[in-house]
Amino acid sequence: MLSRNDCLDLDARDPLAGRRALFDLPDGVIYLDGNSLGALPRNVRPRLEAAVQGEWGRDLIKSWNTADWINLPARVGAKIASLVGAEPGEVIAADSTSVNLFKLAAGAMKLRPGRKVIVTEPGNFPTDLYILQGLRDLLGDVELRVVEPGALHAALDDGVALLLLTHVHYKTGAVHDMAALTARAHAVGALALWDLSHSAGALAVDLNGCNADLAVGCGYKYLNGGPGAPAFLFIANRLQVDFQTPLTGWMGHAAPFAFSDDYRPAPGVLRGLCGTPSVLGLSALEAALEAFDGVDMAAIRAKSMRLGDLFLDLALERCEGFGLGCSREAASRGSQVALTHEHGYPIMQALIARGVIGDFRAPDVLRFGFTPLYVRHVDVWDAVDILSDIMARGEWRQARFHEVSAVT
Template sequence: MSVPADLLALDARDPLSYKREEFALPDDLIYLDGNSLGAMPKAVAQRLQHVLDEEWGRQLIRSWTGEADWMSLPDRVAAKIARLVGAKPSEVAVGDSTSINTFKALAAALHQTPRKVVLTDADNFPTDLYMAQGLNALLGGQLELRRVPSDQIAAHLTPDVGVLLLTEVDYRTGRKLDMRGLTAAAHAQGILTVWDLAHSAGAFAVDLNGCEADFAIGCGYKYLNGGPGAPAFLYVAERCHAAAPVFLSGWMGHADPFEMGREYAPAAGARRYVVGTPTVLSLSALDTALDVFADVDMEVLRQKSLSLTDTFIRLMQPLTQKHPLTLATPEAHAERGSQVSYHHPDAKNIMNKLIARGIVGDFRTPDILRFGFTPLYHSHADVWRAAEGIAEVLA
C-alpha cells in the first residue's frame, strides 16, 4: 500500500511543507507527541553552542549586560510568545514552570476579588489542581476548589465564584473550550479567568486580548518546541497590572535589580512576574525555537492542523467499527485542539506496541490513546502511515 493520491495532493499544496526541514526528526519515526514534547528546531543546537562557547564560556558574567543581554532575554522571548497568543509584549512574563505560573496567576487573581471559590474542570490537568490545592493550604483552607465536569462549567458560573481556572484544550481528549464565550459569561458574573494554554500556544492562534482574558499561563515545551522543561509563560492583562500584586516577588521582577534595595518594587508590566535568575540555557533554546513561527500565519497553521486531524479521524473511522476503539475528540472544528484521542480498553499495551514500531503517540490514564499533530512538521502522508500502523497493531 502507498499513500493515497488525495493525501499526496494535499501535501503537494501544503503552504507549510517547507517547515519540516527546520526540525531535527529521525526519519524512522512518525512523531505524534509534539503535544507532550515538541520536536527540536535544528537552529537550537547552533544557538546553544554559541551560548556555551561565547556567551558563557568567553564573555562570562559580562553577558548579563553585554552583547548577549541576558537581562532582557525573558522580555525578548515574551514578545515572541505574545504574538502567538494575542497579547501585548508587556502582558507576558517568561520563566519558571507552568505549575509555578499557575500559582502566580491564581494568587494574583484571587487577590482582586473577595470571593473564595475557584471553579475548575474536574478533569483539568493535575498540576493545575495541585497548585490550587497548595495555595489553599498556604492560605489556611479559606478557598473552595469547586471541580465540575467541563460541559457543566457554564452552568456553574455563579456569583459566589471568584476565579475560573480552565485549560482551554483538554490534555486527554483534545476537546477545546470556548474561551471567548466562557470568559464573557464569567465576566458577566464578576468572575476572573485564568486560562491554561498548555495545548493551545503554538497549536493555533490564541486571542487573549480579543477574548478579554484576565490571566493565562502556558507551556514552552509542547507546541512551542522550546525543549524538555522549557520555561513557561504567564499572561496578565494590562488592566489587571495595577491591582495584581506579585506574591512570588523575586529580584529579577524588581524595578531595578542591581540597585539591591531592601524593599521590593515591581518592574513595569508583566516583567514583575519574572522571579529568580533566568535559566539562560533553557531560555535561549526557547528563544530560538520560537523563531520557527516568525514567518508562519497562525490561521494557515490552524487550517493545516484541522486538515491533519480531519484526515486522521476519517482514516481511523473504519477501525472504530472493528475494534473497541472510540473517538474521544470532538468532531466539530471549534471544539478541537491539535490532537486526536481514542478510548481503548487496552490502550497502554497498544501504545507500547505502536512506539516499538516508531509511531510515537502517548497513553494517558485510564484508557486514552493520544496522537498530537503538529502542522509544522507533519504531512498528510505521515497521518496515513500512522493510521496504517495503528490498523496493523490493532489487527
C-alpha cells in the first residue's frame, strides 16, 4: 500500500500541481466535493469586484456594450465548448441545467414529429426525470420509457424521438458509452441528449466525436462557476437551423433590439437563449474557466482516475464496514467514488467536522469527488486516514452527527 510519503512524491511529479494555487482553499479543509460545488478560483473575486464596481456601479447600462455583457453567453459557451469536444458556435452558457433540459428535450420532440417516446433510465438525477415528466404532461400524448441501463439498446425503436441520459451518474459515477448509445439512438432515427453535469471539466468529453445531438451541463461543479452558476447547452451545428426552443424569449430572437411583435429565432445556438443573461454569474464563470487554460483534458482525466483508485485502495484496506457504491474500474467511473454504509449520514457529518468535506446521498451513499485541478494525492491519503480514525473510535455515533440538515 502507498505511504503518505509516496503520495507526496506523486504530488511533486504531478503536471497539474501548479493549478492548485489558482484556488482559494480554506486552511485545514480537504475538499472532496467539487463534484457538487467547485471551489473558489482566486481570480473570481477581483473579476466580480470589477463587474460590480466598474461595470455595473460606474458604467451602468453602457456596460452591455462597453463591457460586452451582451456576448457573455456566447463567449463563456465557447470556452466550455473547448472542454467538451464542441465548436465555439455550438455552446452557450445560460439559465439552469433544469431549464436547459426542458428547452432541449422539447426542441428534440419538435425535431422528430410523429414520434412519441422519450427513453431514459431510472435513478437518473431527479431533475432530469422531473423535467421529462413535466414535458410529457404538457405535451400529452408522450410515453416516458424508463429502463435500466442494460435494457437501453432494446428500448430504442422507431417510435423513439429522444434518448436522454446523464453521461456520468451523480451517485455511482457510472459512465455511459456516449458514442455507442448515440449511434444506437441514431440507428432508429432518434436524437441523443446528454447531461454532462458530472463530466464537463472532469472527463475528456468529445461531443462531436461521439456525434452527439444535444447536451446540457452545470457551471458550478467541475467548472467552478460558484453556487447557482449559469449552466450551458449544446446544439450540434447540423441541428441548429431546425431547432425550435419552447421558451421563445426575446434574447433568443434574431434581433432583440428591433422590438418587433413576432418571434423570429436567432441564428445558430443563440436561439437557445431566453431572457436577460445573468451577468454577474456569467462573469464569475468566465473567470473560473481560466483555470483550464492550457490544460489537457487527458491529463485531468488521468489524475482523476489515479485519485479515485488511490482513495478506494486505501479506504477499502483501512476502513471496515463499507460497501462499494461505484465501479472498481477507474475507466468506468467519473471523477468521484461512492462508498455505502448504513450509517453513511452521521459518518459524513463526522468527517466534515474533522475537515474532510464530501457529501451524502440517500439512502446510504458517501460520495467523494476529486477535482484534479486542486485535489492532491496527499489530500486523499489524509482523508482516508481521518476516515479510518473516525471508524475506529466510533466518533460518528455522537448525537450531533445524526441531526439531518436541509441540504446533504
